[in-house]
Amino acid sequence: KGHHLFQSLLCLTLERVKSMFYHAYNNYLENAFPYDELRPLTCDGQDTWGRYCADLRFSVLTLWILGNVSEFQRVVNVLQEGVDFDIDVNASVFETNIRVVGGLLSAHLLSKRAGVEVEAGWPCSGPLLRMAEEVARKLLPAFWTPTGMPYGTVNLLHGVNPGETPVTCTAGVGTFIVEFATLSHLTGDPVFEDVARKALKALWKNRSEIGLVGNHIDVAAAKWVAQDAGIGAGVDSYFEYLVKGAILLQDEELMSMFLSEKNYTKFDDWYLWVQMYKGTVSMPVFQSLEAYWPGLQSLIGDIDHAMRTFLNYYTVWKQFGGLPEFYNIPQGYTVEKREGYPLRPELIESAMYLYRATRNPTLLELGRDAVESIEKISKVDCGFATIKDLRDHRLDNRMESFFLAETVKYLYLLFDPDNFIHNNGSNFDVVLTPYGECILGAGGYIFNTEAHPIDPAALHCCRKRKEEQDGETQKDSAETTSEDNGGGMNSEKNRKRRIPLLSCSSQPFNSKLAVLGQVFLDNT
Amino acid sequence: RHIGPSASPVDRAKDVTMPAKLPVNFFSSGSPVTDFFQGQLDYAERIRQDSEVTFYFFYAPWCGQSITVREEIEQVARRLSDQVLFVAINCWWNQGKCRKQKHFFYFPVIYLYHRRFGPIEYKGPMNAAYIEKFVRRVMTPLLYISSRSKLLEFLSDYEPGVLGYFEFNASPQPPGYLTFFTSALHSLKKDYLGTIHFGVITNQQIAKEIPLTHSGSIYLHRHVNTSLIYPREVMNYTAENICKWALENREAFIHWLRPHGGKSLLLNNELKKGPALLLFIPFNPLAESYPLLDEITKVALEYNRCNKNQATEPAVPHLKETDSSPLESRMPDVHTPLAETFSITKYPCCNTVVLPQWYSISRTHNVCELCVNQTVGVKQSKVNLPQCNFLEIEAALDSFYLKEHTFFQVVSNTIECSNFLSYYSPFSYYTACCRTINRGLMSFISSEKTFFQTPKAAFSSHAKKCKVDTHSIPHIEDRNCLIPGSHIGGTNITGLSCRTNKTLNLYLLDSNLSWIYAERLGASQAIHTKEFAAIVDLQDEAHYIMDQNQALIKSTLGKVFSGAPITGG
Numbered sequence A: 001k002g003h004h005l006f007q008s009l010l011c012l013t014l015e016r017v018k019s020m021f022y023h024a025y026n027n028y029l030e031n032a033f034p035y036d037e038l039r040p041l042t043c044d045g046q047d048t049w050g051r052y053c054a055d056l057r058f059s060v061l062t063l064w065i066l067g068n069v070s071e072f073q074r075v076v077n078v079l080q081e082g083v084d085f086d087i088d089v090n091a092s093v094f095e096t097n098i099r100v101v102g103g104l105l106s107a108h109l110l111s112k113r114a115g116v117e118v119e120a121g122w123p124c125s126g127p128l129l130r131m132a133e134e135v136a137r138k139l140l141p142a143f144w145t146p147t148g149m150p151y152g153t154v155n156l157l158h159g160v161n162p163g164e165t166p167v168t169c170t171a172g173v174g175t176f177i178v179e180f181a182t183l184s185h186l187t188g189d190p191v192f193e194d195v196a197r198k199a200l201k202a203l204w205k206n207r208s209e210i211g212l213v214g215n216h217i218d219v220a221a222a223k224w225v226a227q228d229a230g231i232g233a234g235v236d237s238y239f240e241y242l243v244k245g246a247i248l249l250q251d252e253e254l255m256s257m258f259l260s261e262k263n264y265t266k267f268d269d270w271y272l273w274v275q276m277y278k279g280t281v282s283m284p285v286f287q288s289l290e291a292y293w294p295g296l297q298s299l300i301g302d303i304d305h306a307m308r309t310f311l312n313y314y315t316v317w318k319q320f321g322g323l324p325e326f327y328n329i330p331q332g333y334t335v336e337k338r339e340g341y342p343l344r345p346e347l348i349e350s351a352m353y354l355y356r357a358t359r360n361p362t363l364l365e366l367g368r369d370a371v372e373s374i375e376k377i378s379k380v381d382c383g384f385a386t387i388k389d390l391r392d393h394r395l396d397n398r399m400e401s402f403f404l405a406e407t408v409k410y411l412y413l414l415f416d417p418d419n420f421i422h423n424n425g426s427n428f429d430v431v432l433t434p435y436g437e438c439i440l441g442a443g444g445y446i447f448n449t450e451a452h453p454i455d456p457a458a459l460h461c462c463r464k465r466k467e468e469q470d471g472e473t474q475k476d477s478a479e480t481t482s483e484d485n486g487g488g489m490n491s492e493k494n495r496k497r498r499i500p501l502l503s504c505s506s507q508p509f510n511s512k513l514a515v516l517g518q519v520f521l522d523n524t
Numbered sequence B: 001r002h003i004g005p006s007a008s009p010v011d012r013a014k015d016v017t018m019p020a021k022l023p024v025n026f027f028s029s030g031s032p033v034t035d036f037f038q039g040q041l042d043y044a045e046r047i048r049q050d051s052e053v054t055f056y057f058f059y060a061p062w063c064g065q066s067i068t069v070r071e072e073i074e075q076v077a078r079r080l081s082d083q084v085l086f087v088a089i090n091c092w093w094n095q096g097k098c099r100k101q102k103h104f105f106y107f108p109v110i111y112l113y114h115r116r117f118g119p120i121e122y123k124g125p126m127n128a129a130y131i132e133k134f135v136r137r138v139m140t141p142l143l144y145i146s147s148r149s150k151l152l153e154f155l156s157d158y159e160p161g162v163l164g165y166f167e168f169n170a171s172p173q174p175p176g177y178l179t180f181f182t183s184a185l186h187s188l189k190k191d192y193l194g195t196i197h198f199g200v201i202t203n204q205q206i207a208k209e210i211p212l213t214h215s216g217s218i219y220l221h222r223h224v225n226t227s228l229i230y231p232r233e234v235m236n237y238t239a240e241n242i243c244k245w246a247l248e249n250r251e252a253f254i255h256w257l258r259p260h261g262g263k264s265l266l267l268n269n270e271l272k273k274g275p276a277l278l279l280f281i282p283f284n285p286l287a288e289s290y291p292l293l294d295e296i297t298k299v300a301l302e303y304n305r306c307n308k309n310q311a312t313e314p315a316v317p318h319l320k321e322t323d324s325s326p327l328e329s330r331m332p333d334v335h336t337p338l339a340e341t342f343s344i345t346k347y348p349c350c351n352t353v354v355l356p357q358w359y360s361i362s363r364t365h366n367v368c369e370l371c372v373n374q375t376v377g378v379k380q381s382k383v384n385l386p387q388c389n390f391l392e393i394e395a396a397l398d399s400f401y402l403k404e405h406t407f408f409q410v411v412s413n414t415i416e417c418s419n420f421l422s423y424y425s426p427f428s429y430y431t432a433c434c435r436t437i438n439r440g441l442m443s444f445i446s447s448e449k450t451f452f453q454t455p456k457a458a459f460s461s462h463a464k465k466c467k468v469d470t471h472s473i474p475h476i477e478d479r480n481c482l483i484p485g486s487h488i489g490g491t492n493i494t495g496l497s498c499r500t501n502k503t504l505n506l507y508l509l510d511s512n513l514s515w516i517y518a519e520r521l522g523a524s525q526a527i528h529t530k531e532f533a534a535i536v537d538l539q540d541e542a543h544y545i546m547d548q549n550q551a552l553i554k555s556t557l558g559k560v561f562s563g564a565p566i567t568g569g
Helices: A002-031 A054-065 A069-080 A093-110 A127-143 A170-174 A177-187 A191-205 A236-249 A252-260 A288-299 A303-320 A346-358 A361-378 A401-415 A456-460 A465-497 A509-513 B041-048 B064-080 B097-101 B128-139 B148-156 B177-190 B204-208 B239-249 B266-271 B291-304 B308-312 B317-321 B326-330 B390-402 B439-448 B460-466 B511-520 B554-562
Strands: A037-039 A044-046 A090-092 A153-155 A167-169 A216-218 A223-226 A273-275 A281-283 A285-287 A326-328 A387-389 A394-396 A429-433 A436-440 B034-036 B053-059 B084-090 B109-114 B117-122 B142-145 B161-165 B197-201 B218-221 B276-281 B349-354 B364-374 B416-420 B428-438 B505-510 B532-537 B542-546 B566-568
Touching (some): A002 A037, A002 A044, A002 A054, A002 A361, A002 A401, A054 A069, A054 A401, A069 A127, A093 A177, A093 A401, A127 A191, A170 A191, A170 A216, A170 A236, A177 A191, A177 A236, A177 A456, A236 A252, A236 A456, A288 A303, A303 A346, A303 A361, A346 A401, A361 A401, A361 B064, A436 A456, B034 B041, B041 B097, B053 B064, B053 B128, B064 B084, B064 B128, B117 B128, B117 B177, B148 B197, B177 B239, B218 B239, B276 B291, B276 B511, B505 B511, B511 B532
Parallel strands (some): B034 B084, B053 B084, B142 B197, B161 B197, B276 B505
Antiparallel strands (some): A090 A153, A273 A281, A387 A394, B053 B109, B161 B218, B276 B532, B416 B428, B532 B542, B542 B566
16 A cells, blocks of 8 residues: 555656656747747746757757657757857867767667667767767867867867967866767767877876865866865766766776775765865865765765765755755855755756665655755746745746756656666667667666766677677687686686676665665774 | 856846745645744744643745645644644745744754743654654643552553652642653653653552652652662752653663654664664554553563562562552563573584585585584473484574575685574574585495485475575485474573573564565565564674564564574575
């Protein structure tokens, strides 16, 4: 009986999330298209991306996750009609990658499943993929620096401007591997993955003696300009892409880079900002953006710490009905001029990941709180407005594009346990590519930092067969020789001894009782 | 993530902002709850003056938990609004008085006032029954003990009881009474589950039964240890002190665990104290009586009764003499001499086990000597038997298979031993000593002996769960097998907690609130009665669950303590 009640509650909330999406989406189409963003208080649109129809483009995958195939098809066709990227516009290398390249790649990979007509070479070719490649090539000049770390801004027509500042934030250097490696694997051109990898490694090599990276770096001189080390703004997606890159590419090196990052910044399950060389606390602040961290920890199987930190963050939500951009931990209050909540997705994102891992009802509670808060506080006639100040819930005339692209998407996925995105490999599609048969849609989707899902299986579809075969035969022969030499038992033993970096460790015994707020201390 | 400032358009509409929506009614107009949705705390304080008991519900209109609890509050208010003033205050709206004066970190917050005493914050489960119970406790913090039978009822409660004796014949209010009354309210602040009961006796005859002779004396009733009288000469007679004294000296052999949902180390702290027996029972805080709880209390009392002399000594000596006392029935039969069963004996009972072969390449076998070690026998007669009990060795073997992966690593010629158990027993454990021998020797052994297969019927639950029977069943060497007759089948558990070093702590959980923990421990969802028992041993990383088809009654509980039929997990 209780189970039944729970199910219907889940469905009810799911419907609320859905109607939330359409309230915002329809209002965008009616009042703001073809501008980039909807302005919910004045019921009009504004350009934040140079009229790229940002809301439409970035939310197209949410449509698909919500199951609205026909609208998805319509939008994809509109988007395929092409945008001219040969324009004299200065663009953020980072933002263009995660939103435009990531969005195009994701739509490209998922379009067949949604019934969009694809061309013969798909997934190794297609209009959206070509657009993604075109945009990514426009970004490449930014990477031509002495260190390999990219400039923050590039002109889409002229490349890097002569007077461009070489100072970039850490995330702006290390947030390319997911999109660029996918691009390289699909197109066969290794240049994208190579530059992304080089930039990541350059960052990692420049970490301090105590193993921390700072906030901003001079990409020409490899000098840290801002030396605050933390997990939030300016750094966040660098960590995220080490982990997601490692999983996507099954790359142990990236994972060991992530694991070697030392945690001098942790205090009572909070993460503080510290000076990157000394490890002294510089800012005892929790940032709204940091709330992605528990979700990231869940990806490497560190559920226990993830939940503990998540519960801390959740208390902040309960205090204000949202997460302020900055929250002073010792004072227990917002920080001057950082009181806003632009309906960011991060805490909900973490809840979604952790719910997959634990089925802890507390995570659904956060989801319910988020639905209530957003509806009660920020819903207006023309959409959902950014909360300008969490202390009094004053609203701003803005609805950021990540609300539709991410926040609603993660909320929906939290309450929809049967969504195809949660596929555990029990079903899949077989696709015939120029390189042979290929399995797609088996699950394990990697979300880029803008919540565009990438099917990791697709990365293995477009490799030349010969290359793959060669690789496999080499592996096979290596295994046979070791068995011949040492006997079955020995090779078995060797395999066990190696620490499998890319597999999750088994959960501790007490994890079964770590639900509904109960946490357990380390058994050390 | 979102780092770069996106291009901002030069437009006046950019600066348009909108103040938060004006607050509206949170409770419907017909509700028995007075709703100050504009946060008029001053007004609320004023109307509180006319009420004996006031219930404050501070909410934030956007808060999911406030919205969920709203219905529960209405339900309680409908039942009690004639005696209690129910007030809801929007403590979020920044123009309201409440927001300006109070600084809450979460919502909702529930405060109770008894006249001028308060606030008493309610932190218990947010459902109507628990909230109502707590409100009733605030309404009547002292139970009036008017008769002998009331006294017996009060003392037989499993929760700690504090009694005060006050003579009301002289002045309108005897000295110290108000302090005692306040201490009862005070205890509700610290002990929001209301586990300590406070009672007052006004009749000299009834007071003598305890015995209390002086008006103003206060008594803390304990079941196992000696009861206490408040030491007025040592501690000042204040409400705080009385409450503190009761909290510190109360007996707690049963703990309710009611996780509140927020981040908490409750289970961590309790389970790290040692192996814990978690009993899940459906609990209605408003029920008149708790037969199941009484049964559990009896068992727990017996288990904790360590000192024989003390045990026979009645908690209330005067009452003991009158034969029809209900207290009598609560006394366990402790006259059977316990000392004789204390003899610690060891009689190992061993069998040889050959592990199944997983690797056909391997030319060796792992052979284990599996022993059942008895440390303490309860029944003297059985202890004298040097042979193995058939069932025991089967059980040992069965659990050995469950743990057999532990022994696969053994590939050396040295003998390695390991102690383990599959069901929780304070009396016995198994030892397995394993070593590797080559196949030639093995085949000799196997041709020599008679073999039989594990009788699957007896331990079907193990076999099914762990798929032992799909493995090649290893051969065992049988020896001196007896007819079934367990030496641990008895339920004499009196004082057992002191006789073993594997003492169990007993915890109760309300299945209506905490069933998820039962499910996590393996409770079946198909079972309709939400009753479940499990032993959790955090240190050994093991848990054992009781067969859910057995009702939770005294006899089965007794077995749980002495380690009978519980499935390893």
